Amino acid sequence: MLQIWVPRKPYYVHVYQEIWGGMGLMGFIVYKVKSAGTRSNALKVLSPESAHGHH
Amino acid sequence: MNENLFTPFTIPMMLGIPITTLIIMFPTMLFPTPNQLINNRMITIQQWLTKLTSKQLMNTHNPKGQTWSLMFISLFLFITSTNLLGMLPHSFTPTAQLSMNLGMAIPLWAGTVVMGFRNKTKISLAHLLPLGTPTFLIPMLVMIETISLFIQPLALAVRLTANITAGHLLLHLIGSATLALVNISLFTALITFTILTLLTILEFAVTLIQAYVFTLLVSLYLQDNT
Numbered sequence: 001m002l003q004i005w006v007p008r009k010p011y012y013v014h015v016y017q018e019i020w021g022g023m024g025l026m027g028f029i030v031y032k033v034k035s036a037g038t039r040s041n042a043l044k045v046l047s048p049e050s051a052h053g054h055h
Numbered sequence: 056m057n058e059n060l061f062t063p064f065t066i067p068m069m070l071g072i073p074i075t076t077l078i079i080m081f082p083t084m085l086f087p088t089p090n091q092l093i094n095n096r097m098i099t100i101q102q103w104l105t106k107l108t109s110k111q112l113m114n115t116h117n118p119k120g121q122t123w124s125l126m127f128i129s130l131f132l133f134i135t136s137t138n139l140l141g142m143l144p145h146s147f148t149p150t151a152q153l154s155m156n157l158g159m160a161i162p163l164w165a166g167t168v169v170m171g172f173r174n175k176t177k178i179s180l181a182h183l184l185p186l187g188t189p190t191f192l193i194p195m196l197v198m199i200e201t202i203s204l205f206i207q208p209l210a211l212a213v214r215l216t217a218n219i220t221a222g223h224l225l226l227h228l229i230g231s232a233t234l235a236l237v238n239i240s241l242f243t244a245l246i247t248f249t250i251l252t253l254l255t256i257l258e259f260a261v262t263l264i265q266a267y268v269f270t271l272l273v274s275l276y277l278q279d280n281t
Contacts (some may be wrong), residue, residue, distance in 0.1 A: 008126075011122075015122045015123065018165070018170045018173070019126070019162050021165065022161060022162030022165030022166040022169065023162045025162070026157070026158060029157075029161065030158075037210065
């Protein structure tokens with residue numbers, strides 16, 4: 001049986017280096033957005049008037 | 056069909072657990088792996104289509120850019136298969152979620168930009184200023200080009216999300232309008248049904264085109280930076 005699988009290691013190690021960096025940037029953005037959402041939910045639970053700002 | 060217009064876009068849950076990951080992994084089961092030199096007809100057709108697409112997409116790149124061909128073909132196949140599977144009634148389309156498309160667009164775009172800055176710093180910085188601008192316009196134009204550079208991942212993600220979501224929503228609306236009109240006026244219902252048929256054909260085209268556009272734009276960003 002012919003083995004025609006392409007070895008993936010050089011892709012992950014060399015070619016996609018910048019994409020891993022991009023994934024780190026995306027993870028950072030996801031962390032920021034999620035923490036902002038959690039913070040606003042926590043504020044809503046604690047004090048509804050301070051969460052909506054002072055009008 | 057559904058109780059409100061939001062139900063096709065909610066995260067599908069099974070016993071309280073979101074099964075989005077399973078749904079995203081499902082289209083891979085539809086592409087069998089070739090494990091012989093000459094395979095059966097199904098795999099041969101898929102191989103032929105893949106070769107056609109990859110040649111079309113990658114022949115304008117230099118060898119460094121062509122190392123990304125595996126990534127582009129997987130991206131194209133993934134978006135096409137998830138969009139086409141989303142055309143089935145009551146199915147969930149992962150690419151209609153902005154979070155997913157941002158997750159695809161940001162790493163790929165950032166990868167091309169970082170690659171450009173790493174390997175050809177001067178040339179990628181020079182892309183920020185078009186040729187032949189008058190001297191006094193240079194500062195403003197650099198700012199505008201920087202903004203347009205940073206908008207690229209957002210535009211990629213939002214374009215795909217909006218096209219798929221809007222298409223699904225239109226089909227829902229016109230379908231329910233047709234159903235409601237059947238009791239009121241059959242002729243108008245027939246007209247709306249014709250519109251529905253045409254829209255469905257358009258939707259099938261859109262699924263393929265959007266996948267192509269996404270991949271093409273990322274490959275363009277890559278070309279600029281290799």
